[in-house]
Amino acid sequence: MPKLTVDDRTADVPDGQRLVLAIEAQGVNIGHRCGGFARCTTCRVEFLDGEPDTMTDAEYAVLKTRDLLSQYRLSCQIVCDHDMSVRPGMTRESAGWDDTGPTPEPTVTPEAAWYPKEELERRGSA
Numbered sequence: 001m002p003k004l005t006v007d008d009r010t011a012d013v014p015d016g017q018r019l020v021l022a023i024e025a026q027g028v029n030i031g032h033r034c035g036g037f038a039r040c041t042t043c044r045v046e047f048l049d050g051e052p053d054t055m056t057d058a059e060y061a062v063l064k065t066r067d068l069l070s071q072y073r074l075s076c077q078i079v080c081d082h083d084m085s086v087r088p089g090m091t092r093e094s095a096g097w098d099d100t101g102p103t104p105e106p107t108v109t110p111e112a113a114w115y116p117k118e119e120l121e122r123r124g125s126a
């Protein structure tokens with residue numbers, strides 16, 4: 001089982017669990033205002049350790065558009081398949097929301113395939 005550390009709290013998480021849901025399961029009110037569809041970026045996290053070297057098309061596109069590439073990753077577009085340590089970028093408390101957003105589905109949406117970041121950059125500039 002992979003270990004997930006969120007703000008210095010570490011727990012075992014089910015292999016393959018969507019990162020945004022694993023963070024929430026640790027009692028952190030991370031944002032997911034678009035319901036986990038790579039549109040809002042409120043599920044953003046800063047990686048302290050274990051950043052995946054692949055990303056979905058959808059994650060790459062929205063991070064690039066908002067000029068957030070290399071700063072944040074989207075926890076709705078990542079699954080826990082190895083140990084990770086993250087710091088959530090936006091929570092209900094920090095953003096002052098009434099709620100964190102619609103519950104994301106258990107699997108990554110939109111339907112996902114992961115690519116090396118370099119490949120996405122090459123395609124983006126082609």
Ligand code: FES
Pocket residue numbers: 031032033034035036037038039040041042043044074075076077
């Ligand atoms: S981008 Fe909206 S929940 Fe991830």
